[in-house]
Amino acid sequence: MSIHSVLDYVHVLVRQVLDEGEVAVDATVGNGHDTLALARSVGSGGRVFGFDVQAEAIEQTRARLASAEVDAAVSLVQDGHEEMERCLPEELVGRVGAVTFNLGYLPGSASDLTTTSETTIPALNASLRVLRPGGVVTIVLYTGHEEGTREAEAVDAWAEGLPQERFHALSYRFVNQKNDPPRLIAVEKRKAGP
Numbered sequence: 001m002s003i004h005s006v007l008d009y010v011h012v013l014v015r016q017v018l019d020e021g022e023v024a025v026d027a028t029v030g031n032g033h034d035t036l037a038l039a040r041s042v043g044s045g046g047r048v049f050g051f052d053v054q055a056e057a058i059e060q061t062r063a064r065l066a067s068a069e070v071d072a073a074v075s076l077v078q079d080g081h082e083e084m085e086r087c088l089p090e091e092l093v094g095r096v097g098a099v100t101f102n103l104g105y106l107p108g109s110a111s112d113l114t115t116t117s118e119t120t121i122p123a124l125n126a127s128l129r130v131l132r133p134g135g136v137v138t139i140v141l142y143t144g145h146e147e148g149t150r151e152a153e154a155v156d157a158w159a160e161g162l163p164q165e166r167f168h169a170l171s172y173r174f175v176n177q178k179n180d181p182p183r184l185i186a187v188e189k190r191k192a193g194p
C-alpha cells in the first residue's frame with residue numbers, strides 16, 4: 001500500500017521531525033514498537049524516555065530494545081505519562097523533539113488496564129510543554145471499546161481547542177475501513193513567526 005497505515009505514519013512523522021542526538025518521549029511504551037522507532041531516529045547520542053504503568057510493558061520493551069541493539073540511551077520509567085515533567089531532567093523541558101502516545105490496552109496482555117482521558121489529557125498538556133518548537137506529539141486512538149470512544153472524544157476536543165497561532169493539529173484516518181480502525185491525531189508546536 002503506498003498510503004501509510006496509521007502506525008507506520010507515526011514513524012514517518014517522528015523520523016521526519018527528529019534529528020540525530022535529540023530527545024524523544026514514548027508516553028505509552030506497551031510492547032515497545034514506538035520506543036524502538038524513536039531510539040533509532042535519535043541514534044547514538046540521543047535519549048529516549050519511555051513511560052508505562054505496567055511492569056509487563058517495561059520488561060517487554062527492555063527485551064525488544066536489547067535484541068535490536070539500539071545505540072540511544074533509553075530510560076524506561078514505570079509511572080504514568082501524566083508525571084512526565086517531573087521525571088524528565090529540568091534542562092530537557094522545552095527541548096523534546098517528539099512525544100508518541102498509543103492509547104488503549106497493552107496488546108496481548110491478560111490485563112484489562114487501559115489509558116483513560118482523566119490522565120491522558122493532563123499528559124497531553126504536559127507533552128506540549130516539554131516539546132521544542134517544531135516538535136511533534138502523535139496520538140493513536142482506538143474507538144473499538146467504550147473507554148476508547150470516550151477518550152477519543154476528549155482528545156478530539158483537546159486538539160480542536162489548540163490555538164492555531166501556536167500549534168498545527170492534524171487528523172489522519174481511513175474513512176472506509178470496517179471494525180473501528182485506529183486513527184491518529186498529530187500536533188506540531190509551531191516555530192515562532194518572523
Ligand SMILES: C[S@@+](CC[C@H](N)C(=O)[O-])C[C@H]1O[C@@H](n2cnc3c(N)ncnc32)[C@H](O)[C@@H]1O
Nearest residue numbers: 028029030031032033034052053080081102106
Ligand atoms: C496500546 S498500548 C501501547 C502500545 C505500544 N505503543 C506498542 O508499540 O506496543 C497502551 C499502553 O499504555 C499503558 N498505560 C495505561 N495508562 C497509562 C498511563 N497513565 N501512563 C503511561 N502508560 C499507560 C498501558 O499499560 C499499555 O501498555
